Amino acid sequence: MKKYLFVRIINILITLYIIATATFFLMKQLPGSPFDEERLSNLSEEQRIEFYAKYGLDKPLSEQYVLYLKNLVQGDLGDSFYFKGQGVSELIAGRIGPSALLGFQAVLLGFTLGIVLGIIAAFKHNTMWDFSTMLVAVLGVSVPNFVFAALLQYYVGLKLGILPVAFWESYSSSIMPSLALSLIVIALIARFTRNEMLEVLQQDYMLTARAKGLSQFKVIYKHAIRNALIPVITILGPIVVSLLTGSLVIENIFGVPGIGSLFVDSIKVNDYTTIMGLTLFYSAFFVLTMLVIDLLYGVIDPRIRISGAKE
Amino acid sequence: MKYAWSKKMSILLLSLMVLLAGCNFSGKSSTEPTESEGGDKPAEQSRGKDENVLNMSLDNDIPDLNQVKTTDAISFAILNNVMEGLFRLDENNEPQPAMAESYEKSEDGLTYTFKLKDGINWSNGDPVTANDFKYSWLRAMHPDTAGSYASILTEYIKGGAVFAAREAEADAVAIEVKDDRTLTVELVQPTPFFLGLTAFVTYFPLNEKFVSEQGDMFALTYDSVLYNGPYVLTDYDQAKGVSMEKNPEYWDKENVAIEKVNMKVIKEQSTALNLYEAGELDKVYLSSADVDTYKDSPEFATETEFRSYFIQFNLGKEPFNNENIRKALQLAYDPEVLTSVILNNGSEPAYGLIAPKMAGVDGKSFRELQGDVIKPDVEKAKELWEKGVEELGKTPEIELLISDDTVSKDTGTFLQSEYKKNLGIDINLATQPYSGRLDTMRAGDYQMAVNRWGADYNDSMTYLDLWEKPSNPHFRGNYTSSKYDELVASAKTEADDKVRMDKLLEAEKLILEDGALGPLYYDGLSYLQKPYLKGLVTHPYGASPELKWATVQ
Numbered sequence A: 001m002k003k004y005l006f007v008r009i010i011n012i013l014i015t016l017y018i019i020a021t022a023t024f025f026l027m028k029q030l031p032g033s034p035f036d037e038e039r040l041s042n043l044s045e046e047q048r049i050e051f052y053a054k055y056g057l058d059k060p061l062s063e064q065y066v067l068y069l070k071n072l073v074q075g076d077l078g079d080s081f082y083f084k085g086q087g088v089s090e091l092i093a094g095r096i097g098p099s100a101l102l103g104f105q106a107v108l109l110g111f112t113l114g115i116v117l118g119i120i121a122a123f124k125h126n127t128m129w130d131f132s133t134m135l136v137a138v139l140g141v142s143v144p145n146f147v148f149a150a151l152l153q154y155y156v157g158l159k160l161g162i163l164p165v166a167f168w169e170s171y172s173s174s175i176m177p178s179l180a181l182s183l184i185v186i187a188l189i190a191r192f193t194r195n196e197m198l199e200v201l202q203q204d205y206m207l208t209a210r211a212k213g214l215s216q217f218k219v220i221y222k223h224a225i226r227n228a229l230i231p232v233i234t235i236l237g238p239i240v241v242s243l244l245t246g247s248l249v250i251e252n253i254f255g256v257p258g259i260g261s262l263f264v265d266s267i268k269v270n271d272y273t274t275i276m277g278l279t280l281f282y283s284a285f286f287v288l289t290m291l292v293i294d295l296l297y298g299v300i301d302p303r304i305r306i307s308g309a310k311e
Numbered sequence B: 001m002k003y004a005w006s007k008k009m010s011i012l013l014l015s016l017m018v019l020l021a022g023c024n025f026s027g028k029s030s031t032e033p034t035e036s037e038g039g040d041k042p043a044e045q046s047r048g049k050d051e052n053v054l055n056m057s058l059d060n061d062i063p064d065l066n067q068v069k070t071t072d073a074i075s076f077a078i079l080n081n082v083m084e085g086l087f088r089l090d091e092n093n094e095p096q097p098a099m100a101e102s103y104e105k106s107e108d109g110l111t112y113t114f115k116l117k118d119g120i121n122w123s124n125g126d127p128v129t130a131n132d133f134k135y136s137w138l139r140a141m142h143p144d145t146a147g148s149y150a151s152i153l154t155e156y157i158k159g160g161a162v163f164a165a166r167e168a169e170a171d172a173v174a175i176e177v178k179d180d181r182t183l184t185v186e187l188v189q190p191t192p193f194f195l196g197l198t199a200f201v202t203y204f205p206l207n208e209k210f211v212s213e214q215g216d217m218f219a220l221t222y223d224s225v226l227y228n229g230p231y232v233l234t235d236y237d238q239a240k241g242v243s244m245e246k247n248p249e250y251w252d253k254e255n256v257a258i259e260k261v262n263m264k265v266i267k268e269q270s271t272a273l274n275l276y277e278a279g280e281l282d283k284v285y286l287s288s289a290d291v292d293t294y295k296d297s298p299e300f301a302t303e304t305e306f307r308s309y310f311i312q313f314n315l316g317k318e319p320f321n322n323e324n325i326r327k328a329l330q331l332a333y334d335p336e337v338l339t340s341v342i343l344n345n346g347s348e349p350a351y352g353l354i355a356p357k358m359a360g361v362d363g364k365s366f367r368e369l370q371g372d373v374i375k376p377d378v379e380k381a382k383e384l385w386e387k388g389v390e391e392l393g394k395t396p397e398i399e400l401l402i403s404d405d406t407v408s409k410d411t412g413t414f415l416q417s418e419y420k421k422n423l424g425i426d427i428n429l430a431t432q433p434y435s436g437r438l439d440t441m442r443a444g445d446y447q448m449a450v451n452r453w454g455a456d457y458n459d460s461m462t463y464l465d466l467w468e469k470p471s472n473p474h475f476r477g478n479y480t481s482s483k484y485d486e487l488v489a490s491a492k493t494e495a496d497d498k499v500r501m502d503k504l505l506e507a508e509k510l511i512l513e514d515g516a517l518g519p520l521y522y523d524g525l526s527y528l529q530k531p532y533l534k535g536l537v538t539h540p541y542g543a544s545p546e547l548k549w550a551t552v553q
Helices: A002-028 A038-042 A045-053 A061-073 A088-123 A128-142 A145-159 A171-201 A204-211 A216-244 A248-254 A260-268 A272-300 B002-022 B033-045 B073-082 B130-141 B160-164 B208-217 B269-277 B288-294 B323-331 B335-343 B366-370 B378-392 B406-423 B434-442 B461-467 B482-493 B497-513
Strands: B053-058 B087-089 B095-097 B100-105 B111-116 B175-179 B182-186 B231-237 B241-246 B260-265 B283-285 B300-313 B359-361 B398-403 B427-432 B448-454 B517-529
Touching: A002 A061, A002 A272, A088 A128, A088 A171, A088 A216, A088 A248, A088 A260, A088 A272, A128 A171, A145 A171, A145 A248, A145 B269, A171 A216, A171 A248, A204 A216, A216 A272, A248 A260, A248 B269, A260 A272, B053 B073, B053 B283, B073 B231, B073 B241, B073 B260, B095 B100, B130 B160, B130 B175, B130 B182, B130 B208, B269 B283, B288 B517, B300 B323, B323 B378, B323 B406, B323 B517, B335 B406, B335 B517, B359 B366, B359 B497, B366 B497, B378 B406, B398 B406, B398 B434, B406 B427, B406 B448, B427 B434, B434 B448, B448 B461, B448 B517, B461 B482, B461 B497, B482 B497, B497 B517
Parallel strands: B053 B260, B398 B427, B398 B448
Antiparallel strands: B087 B095, B100 B111, B111 B182, B175 B182, B231 B241, B241 B260, B283 B517, B300 B448, B300 B517
16 A cells, blocks of 8 residues: 555656646747737837846746756745736635635535436436436536526526625625536536446346345445445546636636636736646646545445555 | 544535635635624625715736836726825826925926925825835836836936936936925926826835835735825735725825725626626626617716727738838728727727827817828729739738737728728738737738737827837838938927927828828727716726726715
8 A cells, every 4th residue: 555655656746747847848838928018019129138037037948947847846836927926826825715615515516416316317217307307417518607607697696686696705605606616517427326326226236135135225325326436436536626626717707716717817928937836736636636536446445456455 | 334424524514614714705814803893794795875885896816016016907997096196187187286286397398396295194194205206216117126117217217217227326317305395307308298107106106114114025915005095905805806995194085085995806797797787886897799788878888098909011021011002901991890880899990090089289189180190992992902913013912910809800800801892802810819919020920910009198109109210110010211200209309399299290190191000999998887976087098097086975
């Protein structure tokens, strides 16, 4: 187990290094610079270069790269070019809270509701229950979440006035965006769970369990659901990462001061340090979540044993 | 099993609580003593017009409140209401004495002596002195502390340019503090709009003692800035917006009516509109898609900005080194169609370069004095085109460079179809991201491009100066005309306002008739404003809005 973890962590570090390098050089291929204003087009080349020199942007790319890595190893992500005077780490720390809360609630709601709906659909296979659940699922996948968000905002926020239309002022501000985000999760999980359940229900060991005389609850809970959920865990990782790291559209619609729009905006204005910081943050978050999920497999499914565990 | 389950749940709940705590809903850190008033929050949310609060929106995050460095309209919108320069623009965009009580201008128009008001204070009670202006202006010019707006000082203040280039010390800059209330500035050339400049953000004062105390933390939080304007910030979050309250130290506080102003970040226009409908915003700008729906509403209005859009022909490239071809493409479209049918957002069609209402001389605007310069004429355009093609000996391939935002793309498609319809030619569109377009233009790698310029001050020089021996000629279409250069250069040193204006009028006419530019439109905005909100002033240039005279009944 220890050896496995060690190898995985080394792998993670290599992955992150490759991502950092690739992003760094790709990002520098973007046209323009962090200071692209029409105003600066009035400057002569020498004046422009002098202006860039203040930020070390006049140095050759390789030199900038080495410098960036050096700072990175010391845990310094640098200062944002756009939000002048602000460190990238503080910027991310300040924005991640709202996004994470929305994502967390959406995952929680999405998984609970999705699994329940999926199980119901599987057990009531080919009945009205099944069809209506799957209708919801199809709608959830095919209706983009910003449409759902706009509808929620207009009817629930503006017409009914139950929840705030937008802004981030109290806990109630987080309800509608979370709902909007969870729609696709519900749909995905429900369909996935239903299919897995149907497959598991056909397995021989279900017949064995029933033949042993186990109660219906025990059959479902211990044998059917646990086995059906293993593949669901696989898609948990990407969903968690994508939701917890914020959604550009949903955050913009509800005026949430989250991290989602920061990434897109930073690319638009060539805010190099912020682009790098966020890319690394996302990647690190993703690979770590994948690690946790791989470890979870072992807990959930005794058949899967992490290599080296037997020693 | 059951135990494990409940343990999992409690971990989930715990992490949820940690998350909630980290979410910073109120915008103030929980250690703030002001949090104790949180009890009456619901009452605050259900506010109507009976409350003396104004709610506005900002369409993006707030990048930087450091006044000498910041360059964007959102930061300006905030700073303009919490700070104040020597002058402030009134509802007619005329500079009125603010921190200054009076001023004297020397005979040659080069030296300004400002007398500050008595009893003007910073929000901490310290007096605002002449030295605060000198300190701030030097800071705004010095390469270590300045941003890209430094040139708005260095171009006018004597000694500023050499100081900014590190070629001279601060004492070379002709800003002199005679006493606490007297400030003298010497200018490079007669500048009739100088008073207007002192109303601009980069010219606001700074308290030296306070700024050095704050160091790197200056202007990062609401309490790391000192205010001398009508309002003070009580809350500042780059991603959420700001809250302001009336400044009790402000010299003219009797004339500030609204007690509290919120400016919140809302990036999505449709959300802002919903908030307006819900009564949570008092003014909202409309996207052109919404204009038709609200056009007949009594709350609907438009405002124009001093920002002109135009085609920049690149005279250094085929086929636009041929004057007939340039002129043909300049005359072959009518901007009226573009503004009324396609943009539909309050923009006005342009038949010249200088925006309407921009100052001229003797109380008349530049446009009133000049009239239309370019009159679209399809017949003449065709004739010129054929002549041009003959001279070139072939039909040229033409590519139009545009940015990749919706408005630019619409403009590009409009020109493409007009040229097809009126001249029978196919032009290609080259679409690039905004900064990519600037890069390409700087390299001179384009034939014609849609470009724009927003005025820094209320004078046509802000535009016409751009083509007078530009430091990057490619970006300005490689337009070279010794007559034009001579007109603009002599206007700069001309002390007689009337003679000066004649030169500028002639310069605009010349550059347009030479076919270096094709006028498109003057930028405009459509908005809705609640009927109970009165006296909210916006300016077509510089820092806007002015909350000082606004009232809500």
